[in-house]
Amino acid sequence: MAEKTNKGYLTGKEIRAITKANAKEMKRLEAYKNRKAEESEFLSEMKDPKNILEIEDLHTFFFTEQGTVKAVNGVSYDVPKNSVVGVVGESGCGKSVTSMSVMRLIQGPAGQIVDGSIRFNAYDYKRNEKGEPIPKAGGKEGEFEMEEKIYDIAKMPIHEIHRIRGKQIAMIFQEPMTSLNPVFTIGEQLDEVTLIHVPGATKELAKAKSEEMLRLVGIIPENVYNAFPHELSGGMRQRVMIAMALAAEPRLIIADEPTTALDVTIQAQILDLLQDIKTKIDGSILLITHDLGVIAEMADYVVVMYAGKVIEKGTVFEIFQDPKHPYTIGLQKSKPTMTLDDSTELYNIPGNVPNPINMPDHCYFKERCAKCTAKCSGDYPGMIQVSPTHFVACHLYDEENENG
Ligand SMILES: Nc1ncnc2c1ncn2[C@@H]1O[C@H](COP(=O)(O)OP(=O)(O)OP(=O)(O)O)[C@@H](O)[C@H]1O
Ligand code: SF4
Ligand SMILES: [Mg+2]
Numbered sequence: 001m002a003e004k005t006n007k008g009y010l011t012g013k014e015i016r017a018i019t020k021a022n023a024k025e026m027k028r029l030e031a032y033k034n035r036k037a038e039e040s041e042f043l044s045e046m047k048d049p050k051n052i053l054e055i056e057d058l059h060t061f062f063f064t065e066q067g068t069v070k071a072v073n074g075v076s077y078d079v080p081k082n083s084v085v086g087v088v089g090e091s092g093c094g095k096s097v098t099s100m101s102v103m104r105l106i107q108g109p110a111g112q113i114v115d116g117s118i119r120f121n122a123y124d125y126k127r128n129e130k131g132e133p134i135p136k137a138g139g140k141e142g143e144f145e146m147e148e149k150i151y152d153i154a155k156m157p158i159h160e161i162h163r164i165r166g167k168q169i170a171m172i173f174q175e176p177m178t179s180l181n182p183v184f185t186i187g188e189q190l191d192e193v194t195l196i197h198v199p200g201a202t203k204e205l206a207k208a209k210s211e212e213m214l215r216l217v218g219i220i221p222e223n224v225y226n227a228f229p230h231e232l233s234g235g236m237r238q239r240v241m242i243a244m245a246l247a248a249e250p251r252l253i254i255a256d257e258p259t260t261a262l263d264v265t266i267q268a269q270i271l272d273l274l275q276d277i278k279t280k281i282d283g284s285i286l287l288i289t290h291d292l293g294v295i296a297e298m299a300d301y302v303v304v305m306y307a308g309k310v311i312e313k314g315t316v317f318e319i320f321q322d323p324k325h326p327y328t329i330g331l332q333k334s335k336p337t338m339t340l341d342d343s344t345e346l347y348n349i350p351g352n353v354p355n356p357i358n359m360p361d362h363c364y365f366k367e368r369c370a371k372c373t374a375k376c377s378g379d380y381p382g383m384i385q386v387s388p389t390h391f392v393a394c395h396l397y398d399e400e401n402e403n404g
Pocket of ligand 1: 062064069071089090091092093094095096097098110111290356
Protein backbone atom coordinates (compact mmCIF):
# COMPACT_ATOMS: atom_id res chain seq x y z
CA MET A 1 0.00 0.00 0.00
CA ALA A 2 1.71 3.19 -1.16
CA GLU A 3 1.90 6.18 1.14
CA LYS A 4 2.83 9.77 0.42
CA THR A 5 6.39 10.50 1.42
CA ASN A 6 6.24 14.19 2.29
CA LYS A 7 3.68 16.18 4.19
CA GLY A 8 3.41 19.21 1.90
CA TYR A 9 2.47 17.96 -1.54
CA LEU A 10 2.64 14.97 -3.84
CA THR A 11 4.75 14.80 -6.98
CA GLY A 12 3.26 13.35 -10.17
CA LYS A 13 5.50 10.32 -9.71
CA GLU A 14 4.21 9.77 -6.18
CA ILE A 15 0.58 10.06 -7.33
CA ARG A 16 1.21 7.50 -10.09
CA ALA A 17 2.86 5.10 -7.63
CA ILE A 18 -0.05 5.47 -5.18
CA THR A 19 -2.63 4.98 -7.94
CA LYS A 20 -0.89 1.84 -9.19
CA ALA A 21 -0.52 0.28 -5.74
CA ASN A 22 -4.12 1.20 -4.85
CA ALA A 23 -5.52 -0.27 -8.07
CA LYS A 24 -3.80 -3.59 -7.32
CA GLU A 25 -5.06 -3.69 -3.73
CA MET A 26 -8.60 -2.68 -4.66
CA LYS A 27 -8.72 -5.40 -7.35
CA ARG A 28 -7.59 -8.04 -4.85
CA LEU A 29 -10.13 -6.97 -2.23
CA GLU A 30 -13.00 -6.69 -4.75
CA ALA A 31 -12.26 -10.24 -5.95
CA TYR A 32 -12.32 -11.47 -2.33
CA LYS A 33 -15.63 -9.68 -1.75
CA ASN A 34 -17.24 -11.18 -4.86
CA ARG A 35 -15.84 -14.71 -4.49
CA LYS A 36 -18.01 -17.79 -4.17
CA ALA A 37 -17.47 -19.47 -0.81
CA GLU A 38 -18.87 -22.35 1.19
CA GLU A 39 -20.69 -21.31 4.37
CA SER A 40 -17.93 -22.95 6.43
CA GLU A 41 -15.50 -20.25 5.18
CA PHE A 42 -17.40 -17.51 6.98
CA LEU A 43 -18.68 -19.41 10.00
CA SER A 44 -16.87 -18.51 13.21
CA GLU A 45 -17.04 -18.73 17.03
CA MET A 46 -17.83 -15.97 19.50
CA LYS A 47 -15.06 -15.22 22.02
CA ASP A 48 -17.77 -14.61 24.59
CA PRO A 49 -21.17 -16.26 24.01
CA LYS A 50 -22.81 -13.39 25.92
CA ASN A 51 -22.10 -11.09 22.95
CA ILE A 52 -24.27 -10.56 19.92
CA LEU A 53 -21.51 -8.74 18.00
CA GLU A 54 -17.72 -8.80 18.32
CA ILE A 55 -15.71 -6.40 16.18
CA GLU A 56 -12.04 -7.32 16.34
CA ASP A 57 -9.09 -5.42 14.88
CA LEU A 58 -11.24 -4.04 12.06
CA HIS A 59 -9.44 -2.07 9.36
CA THR A 60 -11.56 -0.26 6.77
CA PHE A 61 -9.68 1.95 4.33
CA PHE A 62 -10.46 4.26 1.43
CA PHE A 63 -7.94 4.18 -1.39
CA THR A 64 -7.69 7.72 -2.76
CA GLU A 65 -5.27 9.48 -5.10
CA GLN A 66 -3.78 11.30 -2.14
CA GLY A 67 -3.13 8.06 -0.29
CA THR A 68 -4.91 5.57 1.91
CA VAL A 69 -7.49 7.00 4.33
CA LYS A 70 -7.37 4.68 7.34
CA ALA A 71 -10.90 5.53 8.42
CA VAL A 72 -11.12 2.53 10.76
CA ASN A 73 -7.69 1.49 11.89
CA GLY A 74 -7.77 -1.53 14.21
CA VAL A 75 -11.11 -1.08 15.97
CA SER A 76 -12.26 -3.69 18.51
CA TYR A 77 -15.42 -3.60 20.59
CA ASP A 78 -18.25 -5.92 21.60
CA VAL A 79 -22.00 -5.55 21.81
CA PRO A 80 -23.35 -7.81 24.56
CA LYS A 81 -26.79 -9.39 24.15
CA ASN A 82 -29.70 -7.22 25.42
CA SER A 83 -27.59 -4.10 25.77
CA VAL A 84 -27.23 -0.63 24.35
CA VAL A 85 -23.68 0.24 23.32
CA GLY A 86 -23.07 3.92 22.63
CA VAL A 87 -20.28 5.03 20.30
CA VAL A 88 -19.00 8.61 20.66
CA GLY A 89 -16.20 10.66 19.19
CA GLU A 90 -15.55 13.77 17.13
CA SER A 91 -16.76 14.08 13.56
CA GLY A 92 -14.74 11.94 11.17
CA CYS A 93 -13.36 9.53 13.79
CA GLY A 94 -14.80 6.45 12.05
CA LYS A 95 -18.04 5.79 13.93
CA SER A 96 -20.17 5.49 10.79
CA VAL A 97 -17.54 3.69 8.72
CA THR A 98 -17.36 1.02 11.47
CA SER A 99 -21.14 0.55 11.45
CA MET A 100 -21.31 0.63 7.65
CA SER A 101 -18.63 -2.09 7.67
CA VAL A 102 -20.87 -4.21 9.91
CA MET A 103 -23.68 -3.77 7.37
CA ARG A 104 -21.20 -4.25 4.50
CA LEU A 105 -22.34 -0.96 3.00
CA ILE A 106 -18.83 0.40 2.34
CA GLN A 107 -18.73 1.50 -1.27
CA GLY A 108 -16.07 -0.28 -3.30
CA PRO A 109 -13.80 -0.30 -5.06
CA ALA A 110 -12.31 2.70 -3.18
CA GLY A 111 -13.73 1.69 0.22
CA GLN A 112 -12.71 -1.75 1.49
CA ILE A 113 -12.61 -3.84 4.65
CA VAL A 114 -8.92 -4.66 4.61
CA ASP A 115 -8.55 -6.76 7.74
CA GLY A 116 -10.23 -7.90 10.95
CA SER A 117 -13.34 -9.78 12.03
CA ILE A 118 -16.97 -8.85 12.59
CA ARG A 119 -18.47 -11.84 14.38
CA PHE A 120 -22.24 -11.84 14.64
CA ASN A 121 -24.47 -14.28 16.48
CA ALA A 122 -27.19 -14.84 13.90
CA TYR A 123 -30.44 -16.70 14.38
CA ASP A 124 -30.87 -17.93 10.88
CA TYR A 125 -32.92 -20.46 8.96
CA LYS A 126 -31.95 -24.06 9.25
CA ARG A 127 -31.39 -25.07 5.64
CA ASN A 128 -31.75 -28.32 3.72
CA GLU A 129 -29.00 -29.67 1.47
CA LYS A 130 -30.22 -27.39 -1.36
CA GLY A 131 -29.75 -24.39 0.92
CA GLU A 132 -33.53 -23.77 1.26
CA PRO A 133 -35.14 -22.89 4.63
CA ILE A 134 -36.95 -25.84 6.25
CA PRO A 135 -40.63 -25.12 7.14
CA LYS A 136 -41.40 -25.57 10.84
CA ALA A 137 -43.27 -28.81 11.51
CA GLY A 138 -46.82 -27.86 12.58
CA GLY A 139 -45.92 -24.14 12.30
CA LYS A 140 -47.94 -21.33 10.72
CA GLU A 141 -47.39 -19.95 7.25
CA GLY A 142 -44.00 -18.23 7.02
CA GLU A 143 -42.56 -20.10 10.04
CA PHE A 144 -39.31 -21.99 9.60
CA GLU A 145 -36.87 -24.07 11.60
CA MET A 146 -34.20 -21.78 13.07
CA GLU A 147 -30.70 -22.23 14.47
CA GLU A 148 -27.90 -20.05 15.87
CA LYS A 149 -24.91 -19.50 13.60
CA ILE A 150 -21.90 -17.27 14.14
CA TYR A 151 -21.03 -15.46 10.93
CA ASP A 152 -17.86 -13.50 10.35
CA ILE A 153 -19.48 -10.71 8.35
CA ALA A 154 -16.10 -9.34 7.23
CA LYS A 155 -15.38 -12.64 5.46
CA MET A 156 -18.82 -13.12 3.93
CA PRO A 157 -19.01 -12.89 0.14
CA ILE A 158 -21.11 -9.80 -0.57
CA HIS A 159 -23.92 -11.83 -2.23
CA GLU A 160 -24.49 -13.67 1.09
CA ILE A 161 -25.04 -10.49 3.08
CA HIS A 162 -28.83 -10.68 2.56
CA ARG A 163 -28.77 -13.29 5.36
CA ILE A 164 -27.86 -10.49 7.75
CA ARG A 165 -28.51 -7.03 6.36
CA GLY A 166 -31.92 -5.56 7.09
CA LYS A 167 -32.98 -8.82 8.68
CA GLN A 168 -30.69 -9.82 11.54
CA ILE A 169 -29.16 -6.36 11.75
CA ALA A 170 -31.24 -3.32 10.85
CA MET A 171 -30.01 0.23 10.53
CA ILE A 172 -31.72 3.51 11.35
CA PHE A 173 -30.13 6.56 9.75
CA GLN A 174 -30.10 10.21 10.70
CA GLU A 175 -32.31 11.37 7.85
CA PRO A 176 -35.24 9.01 7.21
CA MET A 177 -36.05 10.63 3.85
CA THR A 178 -32.83 9.20 2.40
CA SER A 179 -34.00 5.68 3.25
CA LEU A 180 -37.70 6.03 2.41
CA ASN A 181 -38.70 5.91 -1.23
CA PRO A 182 -40.84 9.01 -2.03
CA VAL A 183 -42.93 7.27 -4.71
CA PHE A 184 -44.21 4.37 -2.61
CA THR A 185 -46.65 4.50 0.31
CA ILE A 186 -45.46 3.70 3.83
CA GLY A 187 -47.55 0.51 3.73
CA GLU A 188 -45.96 -0.68 0.48
CA GLN A 189 -42.47 -0.07 1.83
CA LEU A 190 -43.17 -1.78 5.13
CA ASP A 191 -44.82 -4.78 3.45
CA GLU A 192 -41.75 -5.11 1.23
CA VAL A 193 -39.55 -5.85 4.27
CA THR A 194 -41.66 -8.88 5.23
CA LEU A 195 -42.06 -10.00 1.61
CA ILE A 196 -38.27 -9.98 1.18
CA HIS A 197 -37.26 -11.46 4.52
CA VAL A 198 -39.96 -14.04 5.27
CA PRO A 199 -39.85 -16.84 2.69
CA GLY A 200 -43.29 -17.60 1.26
CA ALA A 201 -44.91 -14.55 2.94
CA THR A 202 -48.23 -13.49 1.37
CA LYS A 203 -49.41 -9.88 0.92
CA GLU A 204 -51.96 -10.38 3.71
CA LEU A 205 -49.31 -11.63 6.12
CA ALA A 206 -47.04 -8.72 5.19
CA LYS A 207 -49.82 -6.17 5.75
CA ALA A 208 -50.75 -7.65 9.13
CA LYS A 209 -47.07 -7.50 10.16
CA SER A 210 -46.69 -3.89 8.94
CA GLU A 211 -49.71 -2.79 10.95
CA GLU A 212 -48.41 -4.56 14.03
CA MET A 213 -45.05 -2.77 13.67
CA LEU A 214 -46.70 0.63 13.21
CA ARG A 215 -48.70 0.08 16.40
CA LEU A 216 -45.49 -0.92 18.18
CA VAL A 217 -43.92 2.45 17.36
CA GLY A 218 -47.02 4.34 18.51
CA ILE A 219 -48.64 4.98 15.11
CA ILE A 220 -52.30 4.22 14.31
CA PRO A 221 -51.89 2.21 11.07
CA GLU A 222 -55.08 3.57 9.46
CA ASN A 223 -53.60 7.09 9.50
CA VAL A 224 -50.29 6.21 7.93
CA TYR A 225 -50.39 2.93 5.99
CA ASN A 226 -51.60 4.58 2.76
CA ALA A 227 -49.65 7.84 3.21
CA PHE A 228 -46.55 8.86 1.25
CA PRO A 229 -43.36 9.76 3.16
CA HIS A 230 -43.63 13.52 2.36
CA GLU A 231 -47.03 13.63 4.06
CA LEU A 232 -45.46 12.79 7.44
CA SER A 233 -43.52 14.94 9.92
CA GLY A 234 -39.81 14.22 10.63
CA GLY A 235 -40.65 12.49 13.91
CA MET A 236 -43.30 10.30 12.26
CA ARG A 237 -40.90 9.38 9.46
CA GLN A 238 -38.29 8.33 12.01
CA ARG A 239 -40.94 6.19 13.74
CA VAL A 240 -41.74 4.61 10.38
CA MET A 241 -38.03 3.90 9.86
CA ILE A 242 -37.93 2.20 13.25
CA ALA A 243 -41.07 0.20 12.34
CA MET A 244 -39.35 -0.80 9.12
CA ALA A 245 -36.21 -1.83 10.98
CA LEU A 246 -38.34 -3.89 13.36
CA ALA A 247 -40.43 -5.61 10.69
CA ALA A 248 -37.72 -8.19 10.07
CA GLU A 249 -37.32 -8.84 13.83
CA PRO A 250 -33.61 -7.98 13.97
CA ARG A 251 -31.33 -9.05 16.81
CA LEU A 252 -29.30 -5.85 16.52
CA ILE A 253 -30.34 -2.34 15.56
CA ILE A 254 -27.66 0.13 14.52
CA ALA A 255 -28.92 3.67 15.05
CA ASP A 256 -26.55 6.25 13.53
CA GLU A 257 -27.43 9.69 14.91
CA PRO A 258 -31.12 8.70 14.93
CA THR A 259 -32.33 11.91 16.54
CA THR A 260 -29.91 14.56 15.31
CA ALA A 261 -32.32 15.88 12.66
CA LEU A 262 -35.24 16.11 15.10
CA ASP A 263 -36.27 18.79 17.57
CA VAL A 264 -35.70 18.20 21.26
CA THR A 265 -39.15 16.95 22.32
CA ILE A 266 -39.41 14.55 19.38
CA GLN A 267 -35.82 13.44 20.12
CA ALA A 268 -36.85 12.41 23.62
CA GLN A 269 -39.87 10.50 22.30
CA ILE A 270 -37.78 8.60 19.73
CA LEU A 271 -35.16 7.70 22.37
CA ASP A 272 -37.90 6.44 24.71
CA LEU A 273 -39.25 4.41 21.82
CA LEU A 274 -35.83 2.89 21.08
CA GLN A 275 -35.39 1.98 24.75
CA ASP A 276 -38.85 0.43 24.82
CA ILE A 277 -38.22 -1.50 21.64
CA LYS A 278 -34.98 -2.96 22.91
CA THR A 279 -36.98 -4.77 25.57
CA LYS A 280 -39.71 -5.78 23.14
CA ILE A 281 -37.40 -7.32 20.53
CA ASP A 282 -35.12 -8.79 23.21
CA GLY A 283 -32.19 -7.48 21.19
CA SER A 284 -29.34 -4.97 21.31
CA ILE A 285 -28.80 -1.46 20.02
CA LEU A 286 -25.58 0.08 18.73
CA LEU A 287 -26.18 3.78 19.17
CA ILE A 288 -23.92 6.27 17.43
CA THR A 289 -24.20 9.87 18.49
CA HIS A 290 -22.32 13.10 19.17
CA ASP A 291 -24.58 13.69 22.13
CA LEU A 292 -23.06 12.55 25.41
CA GLY A 293 -26.36 13.28 27.18
CA VAL A 294 -28.09 10.72 24.96
CA ILE A 295 -25.36 8.20 25.68
CA ALA A 296 -25.59 8.77 29.44
CA GLU A 297 -29.32 8.17 29.35
CA MET A 298 -29.47 5.26 26.93
CA ALA A 299 -26.26 3.25 26.95
CA ASP A 300 -25.07 0.39 29.13
CA TYR A 301 -21.59 0.47 27.60
CA VAL A 302 -19.67 3.28 25.88
CA VAL A 303 -16.99 3.15 23.20
CA VAL A 304 -14.95 6.31 22.64
CA MET A 305 -13.33 6.61 19.23
CA TYR A 306 -10.62 8.97 18.09
CA ALA A 307 -9.08 9.15 14.60
CA GLY A 308 -10.09 5.65 13.50
CA LYS A 309 -9.26 3.93 16.79
CA VAL A 310 -10.99 3.04 20.05
CA ILE A 311 -9.22 4.99 22.77
CA GLU A 312 -11.42 4.04 25.72
CA LYS A 313 -14.34 1.72 26.42
CA GLY A 314 -16.24 0.68 29.51
CA THR A 315 -19.60 0.69 31.22
CA VAL A 316 -21.54 3.94 31.09
CA PHE A 317 -20.76 4.43 34.78
CA GLU A 318 -17.01 3.98 34.26
CA ILE A 319 -16.86 6.34 31.29
CA PHE A 320 -18.88 9.09 32.97
CA GLN A 321 -17.74 8.74 36.58
CA ASP A 322 -14.16 7.69 36.05
CA PRO A 323 -13.00 8.65 32.55
CA LYS A 324 -9.31 7.82 32.07
CA HIS A 325 -8.22 9.02 28.63
CA PRO A 326 -7.42 12.76 28.40
CA TYR A 327 -9.64 12.92 25.29
CA THR A 328 -12.64 11.38 27.12
CA ILE A 329 -12.07 13.79 30.00
CA GLY A 330 -11.97 16.67 27.48
CA LEU A 331 -15.19 15.45 25.82
CA GLN A 332 -16.99 15.47 29.17
CA LYS A 333 -15.76 18.98 29.90
CA SER A 334 -17.01 20.19 26.51
CA LYS A 335 -20.54 18.95 27.19
CA PRO A 336 -23.11 21.60 28.17
CA THR A 337 -24.83 21.02 31.53
CA MET A 338 -27.82 22.53 33.32
CA THR A 339 -25.53 23.90 36.04
CA LEU A 340 -23.44 26.10 33.72
CA ASP A 341 -24.36 29.77 33.97
CA ASP A 342 -24.12 32.10 30.96
CA SER A 343 -20.69 33.38 31.98
CA THR A 344 -19.10 29.90 31.92
CA GLU A 345 -17.47 29.14 28.60
CA LEU A 346 -17.66 25.61 27.36
CA TYR A 347 -14.33 23.83 27.24
CA ASN A 348 -13.03 23.28 23.73
CA ILE A 349 -10.42 20.56 23.13
CA PRO A 350 -7.60 22.50 21.42
CA GLY A 351 -6.24 21.50 18.01
CA ASN A 352 -7.52 19.17 15.32
CA VAL A 353 -7.60 15.47 14.53
CA PRO A 354 -4.49 14.51 12.51
CA ASN A 355 -4.79 13.97 8.75
CA PRO A 356 -6.13 10.42 8.30
CA ILE A 357 -3.73 9.77 5.41
CA ASN A 358 -0.63 10.63 7.43
CA MET A 359 -1.17 9.27 10.90
CA PRO A 360 1.85 9.54 13.20
CA ASP A 361 3.44 6.46 14.84
CA HIS A 362 2.83 7.87 18.33
CA CYS A 363 -0.47 8.53 20.16
CA TYR A 364 -2.80 10.37 17.74
CA PHE A 365 -3.95 12.68 20.54
CA LYS A 366 -0.43 13.81 21.47
CA GLU A 367 -0.54 17.21 19.74
CA ARG A 368 -3.73 18.11 21.65
CA CYS A 369 -2.93 16.50 25.00
CA ALA A 370 -2.09 18.53 28.11
CA LYS A 371 -0.97 15.39 29.97
CA CYS A 372 1.56 14.28 27.37
CA THR A 373 4.92 12.97 28.70
CA ALA A 374 8.18 11.89 27.03
CA LYS A 375 6.82 8.37 26.66
CA CYS A 376 4.03 9.68 24.44
CA SER A 377 6.49 10.31 21.58
CA GLY A 378 7.17 6.56 21.49
CA ASP A 379 4.95 3.78 20.19
CA TYR A 380 1.19 4.14 19.88
CA PRO A 381 -0.20 3.14 23.31
CA GLY A 382 -1.66 -0.36 23.66
CA MET A 383 -5.09 -1.07 25.16
CA ILE A 384 -4.77 -1.30 28.94
CA GLN A 385 -7.35 -2.98 31.15
CA VAL A 386 -8.15 -0.93 34.24
CA SER A 387 -11.18 -2.95 35.40
CA PRO A 388 -12.90 -6.10 34.13
CA THR A 389 -14.96 -3.90 31.79
CA HIS A 390 -12.86 -0.71 31.45
CA PHE A 391 -10.06 -0.30 28.86
CA VAL A 392 -7.96 2.69 27.88
CA ALA A 393 -5.24 3.31 25.29
CA CYS A 394 -2.98 5.86 26.98
CA HIS A 395 0.60 5.70 28.32
CA LEU A 396 -0.48 7.33 31.59
CA TYR A 397 -1.84 3.92 32.64
CA ASP A 398 1.05 1.75 31.48
CA GLU A 399 2.26 1.29 35.05
CA GLU A 400 -1.14 0.06 36.25
CA ASN A 401 -0.81 -2.63 33.63
CA GLU A 402 2.77 -3.46 34.54
CA ASN A 403 1.75 -3.81 38.18
CA GLY A 404 -1.07 -6.15 37.07
N1 LIG B 1 -16.03 7.55 0.65
C1 LIG B 1 -15.00 8.02 1.35
N2 LIG B 1 -13.82 8.32 0.77
C2 LIG B 1 -12.77 8.78 1.48
N3 LIG B 1 -12.80 8.97 2.81
C3 LIG B 1 -13.95 8.68 3.45
C4 LIG B 1 -15.11 8.19 2.77
N4 LIG B 1 -16.10 8.00 3.68
C5 LIG B 1 -15.58 8.35 4.88
N5 LIG B 1 -14.30 8.76 4.74
C6 LIG B 1 -13.41 9.21 5.81
O1 LIG B 1 -13.44 8.28 6.84
C7 LIG B 1 -13.29 8.92 8.10
C8 LIG B 1 -14.34 8.44 9.05
O2 LIG B 1 -15.61 8.87 8.62
P1 LIG B 1 -16.96 8.55 9.39
O3 LIG B 1 -18.08 8.91 8.47
O4 LIG B 1 -16.94 7.16 9.91
O5 LIG B 1 -16.92 9.54 10.61
P2 LIG B 1 -17.95 9.71 11.81
O6 LIG B 1 -17.21 9.39 13.05
O7 LIG B 1 -19.19 8.93 11.53
O8 LIG B 1 -18.23 11.26 11.77
P3 LIG B 1 -19.60 12.09 11.97
O9 LIG B 1 -19.72 12.25 13.43
O10 LIG B 1 -19.32 13.37 11.27
O11 LIG B 1 -20.72 11.32 11.35
C9 LIG B 1 -13.31 10.42 7.81
O12 LIG B 1 -11.98 10.88 7.81
C10 LIG B 1 -13.91 10.50 6.44
O13 LIG B 1 -13.40 11.62 5.76
S1 SF4 C 1 -0.66 8.57 25.50
FE1 SF4 C 1 0.20 10.52 26.15
S2 SF4 C 1 -0.39 11.97 24.54
FE2 SF4 C 1 -1.69 10.17 24.35
S3 SF4 C 1 -3.50 10.65 25.52
FE3 SF4 C 1 -2.15 9.53 26.89
S4 SF4 C 1 -0.98 11.12 27.94
FE4 SF4 C 1 -1.93 12.09 26.17
MG1 LIG D 1 -21.18 9.45 11.09
